[in-house]
Amino acid sequence: MDVVAELERIFHPRGVAIVGASNRPGNLGGFLLGGFVQQGFDKDKLCAVHPSEKEVAGLKAYPTVGDIPFDVDLALVYSPRESGPRVIEDCARKGIKGVVVCSSGFGENGAEGVNLQQEIVDIAGKSGTRLIGPNCVGIFCPSSSVTNFAGVMPKESGSVGMFSHSGSLSVMFPVAASAMGIHFSKAISCGNECDLNAVDFLEYFGQDPETKIIIAYMEGVKDGRRFFELARDISKRKPIIIWKGGTSGVGKRAAASHTGALAGDPEVWDAVFKQAGIVGVDSAEEMLDCLQAFYFLPLPKGNRVAVISGMGGMGVAIADACTEFGLEMATLSESSGERLAEFIPKIGTSSDNPVDLGMSSTFNSQLFIDTLGVLGRDDRVDMIIMTTGSWLPDYVNKVLEVTRTLSKPVMMITTPALKLFMEQPKPAKGIAIYDDGRRAALVLSRMAQYQRYRSGG
Amino acid sequence: MDVVAELERIFHPRGVAIVGASNRPGNLGGFLLGGFVQQGFDKDKLCAVHPSEKEVAGLKAYPTVGDIPFDVDLALVYSPRESGPRVIEDCARKGIKGVVVCSSGFGENGAEGVNLQQEIVDIAGKSGTRLIGPNCVGIFCPSSSVTNFAGVMPKESGSVGMFSHSGSLSVMFPVAASAMGIHFSKAISCGNECDLNAVDFLEYFGQDPETKIIIAYMEGVKDGRRFFELARDISKRKPIIIWKGGTSGVGKRAAASHTGALAGDPEVWDAVFKQAGIVGVDSAEEMLDCLQAFYFLPLPKGNRVAVISGMGGMGVAIADACTEFGLEMATLSESSGERLAEFIPKIGTSSDNPVDLGMSSTFNSQLFIDTLGVLGRDDRVDMIIMTTGSWLPDYVNKVLEVTRTLSKPVMMITTPALKLFMEQPKPAKGIAIYDDGRRAALVLSRMAQYQRYRSGG
Numbered sequence: 023m024d025v026v027a028e029l030e031r032i033f034h035p036r037g038v039a040i041v042g043a044s045n046r047p048g049n050l051g052g053f054l055l056g057g058f059v060q061q062g063f064d065k066d067k068l069c070a071v072h073p074s075e076k077e078v079a080g081l082k083a084y085p086t087v088g089d090i091p092f093d094v095d096l097a098l099v100y101s102p103r104e105s106g107p108r109v110i111e112d113c114a115r116k117g118i119k120g121v122v123v124c125s126s127g128f129g130e131n132g133a134e135g136v137n138l139q140q141e142i143v144d145i146a147g148k149s150g151t152r153l154i155g156p157n158c159v160g161i162f163c164p165s166s167s168v169t170n171f172a173g174v175m176p177k178e179s180g181s182v183g184m185f186s187h188s189g190s191l192s193v194m195f196p197v198a199a200s201a202m203g204i205h206f207s208k209a210i211s212c213g214n215e216c217d218l219n220a221v222d223f224l225e226y227f228g229q230d231p232e233t234k235i236i237i238a239y240m241e242g243v244k245d246g247r248r249f250f251e252l253a254r255d256i257s258k259r260k261p262i263i264i265w266k267g268g269t270s271g272v273g274k275r276a277a278a279s280h281t282g283a284l285a286g287d288p289e290v291w292d293a294v295f296k297q298a299g300i301v302g303v304d305s306a307e308e309m310l311d312c313l314q315a316f317y318f319l320p321l322p323k324g325n326r327v328a329v330i331s332g333m334g335g336m337g338v339a340i341a342d343a344c345t346e347f348g349l350e351m352a353t354l355s356e357s358s359g360e361r362l363a364e365f366i367p368k369i370g371t372s373s374d375n376p377v378d379l380g381m382s383s384t385f386n387s388q389l390f391i392d393t394l395g396v397l398g399r400d401d402r403v404d405m406i407i408m409t410t411g412s413w414l415p416d417y418v419n420k421v422l423e424v425t426r427t428l429s430k431p432v433m434m435i436t437t438p439a440l441k442l443f444m445e446q447p448k449p450a451k452g453i454a455i456y457d458d459g460r461r462a463a464l465v466l467s468r469m470a471q472y473q474r475y476r477s478g479g
Numbered sequence: 480m481d482v483v484a485e486l487e488r489i490f491h492p493r494g495v496a497i498v499g500a501s502n503r504p505g506n507l508g509g510f511l512l513g514g515f516v517q518q519g520f521d522k523d524k525l526c527a528v529h530p531s532e533k534e535v536a537g538l539k540a541y542p543t544v545g546d547i548p549f550d551v552d553l554a555l556v557y558s559p560r561e562s563g564p565r566v567i568e569d570c571a572r573k574g575i576k577g578v579v580v581c582s583s584g585f586g587e588n589g590a591e592g593v594n595l596q597q598e599i600v601d602i603a604g605k606s607g608t609r610l611i612g613p614n615c616v617g618i619f620c621p622s623s624s625v626t627n628f629a630g631v632m633p634k635e636s637g638s639v640g641m642f643s644h645s646g647s648l649s650v651m652f653p654v655a656a657s658a659m660g661i662h663f664s665k666a667i668s669c670g671n672e673c674d675l676n677a678v679d680f681l682e683y684f685g686q687d688p689e690t691k692i693i694i695a696y697m698e699g700v701k702d703g704r705r706f707f708e709l710a711r712d713i714s715k716r717k718p719i720i721i722w723k724g725g726t727s728g729v730g731k732r733a734a735a736s737h738t739g740a741l742a743g744d745p746e747v748w749d750a751v752f753k754q755a756g757i758v759g760v761d762s763a764e765e766m767l768d769c770l771q772a773f774y775f776l777p778l779p780k781g782n783r784v785a786v787i788s789g790m791g792g793m794g795v796a797i798a799d800a801c802t803e804f805g806l807e808m809a810t811l812s813e814s815s816g817e818r819l820a821e822f823i824p825k826i827g828t829s830s831d832n833p834v835d836l837g838m839s840s841t842f843n844s845q846l847f848i849d850t851l852g853v854l855g856r857d858d859r860v861d862m863i864i865m866t867t868g869s870w871l872p873d874y875v876n877k878v879l880e881v882t883r884t885l886s887k888p889v890m891m892i893t894t895p896a897l898k899l900f901m902e903q904p905k906p907a908k909g910i911a912i913y914d915d916g917r918r919a920a921l922v923l924s925r926m927a928q929y930q931r932y933r934s935g936g
Binding site for chain 2 (some may be wrong): 048050103126131187188189190191195198241268269270271272275304305307308310332333334336338343344346351368369370380381385437457
């Protein structure tokens with residue numbers, strides 16, 4: 023059984039056991055058991071394992087894994103680290119395919135922890151049971167009702183697969199993205215990677231038909247060569263967006279204490295990202311900014327951007343940012359110029375790129391729609407950023423009517439003032455929405471760079 | 480009368496006339512007249528000037544400026560550019576101190592516009608009437624009920640003075656900032672700067688006792704030498720935060736069409752900013768990020784930052800960003816280490832900087848408060864960034880109880896997921912709030928750099 027098949031089974035378990043789940047307030051195992059129930063996992067195939075509890079979160083609790091009467095393919099372990107070897111032994115004997123060790127205090131926590139970690143690896147290795155973690159938050163797969171948290175996880179399944187060296191981020195991103203209409207196929211908290219690691223998860227997502235976009239927060243990598251070769255190949259089919267943590271000296275030391283990972287030099291990572299077509303981002307916000315574009319927009323066919331604004335200053339500043347990030351400001355075709363001249367007022371405006379519709383566009387949103395129509399059909403324009411001086415209740419829908427007929431990315435910039443008075447528009451297929459033009463320009467530059475990699479350029 | 484006294488009079492006019500205000504829907508002059516009424520300007524000292532209207536926005540309209548029966552110190556002109564010379568002539572004869580020419584089509588709009596602009600400058604120059612604009616949005620001064628827009632402008636007066644080569648931004652920033660509890664003393668849209676220009680406005684704000692922080696969106700400068708010398712001096716007393724637009728080739732050309740300004744090379748600007756202690760920002764978002772910190776927080780005394788997180792990954796990434804932006808990760812004192820060890824759980828955490836409170840801190844916000852208390856009193860820590868795994872309704876107040884006893888900047892990072900479920904905390908005296916740790920780190924690095932300038936370092 024290869025690692026892809028093993029993970030497929032782990033993500034679609036016939037039964038789930040949560041070891042160390044109790045009714046004590048603040049107990050993370052008990053909390054997660056509630057999460058599985060909320061997520062809709064079959065209660066007859068779900069249980070706690072605890073030495074003294076009889077029932078946890080309304081479900082039966084068994085004293086040991088061996089006592090569970092149904093088939094279990096996934097165990098999540100929250101019991102204290104000392105019990106680790108015994109629990110893994112029990113899981114192996116029960117024939118459990120995957121054990122996610124959520125407990126901390128192993129490889130990241132001194133010599134005793136390192137020894138304990140080696141012990142569980144040895145036990146699991148003999149039986150063919152695969153381990154995720156330790157020191158992790160779990161795995162999320164909405165299509166099979168497997169979850170890594172309670173209360174907040176979305177139920178919709180989508181096309182984003184994530185692996186993360188931060189457990190919190192593996193919870194936070196699916197939740198935050200869901201509010202933007204972006205849904206996840208799976209999310210994995212890698213933890214200390216004593217057995218299955220980021221490279222395995224990358225390979226799985228590369229083959230997983232549910233997953234179309236791969237994102238990751240990574241602090242280091244166990245097998246750099248295999249990671250690079252996989253990424254180089256997968257990038258040609260699916261974008262891989264990685265936020266790399268632990269790039270600074272202190273960050274590296276913190277990463278070592280966090281997950282015991284070797285973080286590696288930033289120069290090396292930059293080279294790997296470039297050669298493997300990986301889209302790099304530098305913060306949680308940049309990740310969500312990028313994800314939005316890759317999820318909702320087509321890739322640009324070239325590097326030429328057009329900017330439409332109703333505020334001259336914003337248009338100038340976005341042109342600056344586009345240039346700074348390596349995009350080319352499009353030279354509009356003559357016929358576009360002629361068509362724009364037909365409806366853009368003569369004074370206080372500019373029909374050149376960046377197109378400035380002037381102050382009066384605040385009261386005439388149709389100017390934006392008409393300009394978008396012209397630039398959208400201009401072959402010299404590969405992508406469009408539009409700021410809006412205002413928007414009507416149906417403004418975004420009108421924009422979408424146009425963008426759906428185009429095969430180029432269109433981004434809309436909301437202004438910090440306007441969103442106080444009107445409902446913030448949401449991204450959707452055909453439009454990405456950003457609070458700031460500079461952020462949009464950065465994302466477009468990354469899309470264009472990725473498209474060049476994908477087309478072999 | 481020097482320029483500071485002239486501007487003081489213009490900002491506190493005995494009467495205001497809006498030339499070209501009509502009842503036609505979409506007429507900007509009529510719209511603005513309504514804004515003055517909303518803002519509470521004395522209706523008996525406010526009127527429209529229009530050849531045919533008898534009444535605009537419920538106020539009397541006069542055929543010419545000369546017909547107005549009360550003293551007028553400020554006229555705002557919206558009539559077509561052709562009427563410019565005649566209107567300025569009328570204003571000069573009436574003895575009006577300041578005329579803001581909002582109409583476009585002058586220096587930014589071809590040879591005819593350039594000639595018209597020169598004509599109004601000559602007329603005003605002979606009489607001592609000062610001009611702002613043309614091609615601008617107006618001026619805002621809440622303490623005297625002078626406004627540049629209708630419907631949305633805040634009435635509260637505060638300590639931020641702004642001049643801007645984008646009229647829209649001179650409206651947008653006071654509105655957006657107000658929602659964050661940040662209030663403006665004045666905002667000026669510079670327009671084409673045919674007479675009064677950015678350097679005059681900088682000089683005014685340098686002396687204006689209402690103004691404690693100066694911000695600007697600038698595309699160019701008319702008198703670089705005087706600007707530099709003023710800024711170098713004023714920066715020692717008041718921070719000057721500038722967003723420079725028109726830095727790229729295309730941006731420069733667009734800026735020329737936008738306000739006719741010469742934008743200058745970015746390298747020159749960088750050197751000027753550095754030597755004059757100017758805080759540079761690169762987008763609207765960065766401006767608001769910076770403004771928040773300078774408005775609500777004390778300056779850091781040094782360059783050493785401590786990070787508190789409940790998510791290891793976030794802590795690592797913020798440490799990376801701090802290092803990238805030139806801050807130093809603080810080495811905590813021994814006694815801090817000892818005190819932290821008393822209450823931070825032993826496993827899944829780190830008591831070194833970046834301090835990682837671990838997953839269970841999600842359910843125990845008090846850990847953050849206690850850690851803040853320890854780091855706040857550590858002399859080796861000059862500033863603090865804290866992420867929160869969660870917050871209680873009174874969490875921010877508890878944080879504020881601590882920060883109010885400290886004289887170092889403290890920033891709180893909200894997470895994109897959490898803010899979906901809880902009310903987003905607002906910044907206040909003693910705490911700045913950011914959506915992303917990288918943005919907070921960038922702002923802190925700018926504060927530390929400014930503090931070094933101010934202390935002569």
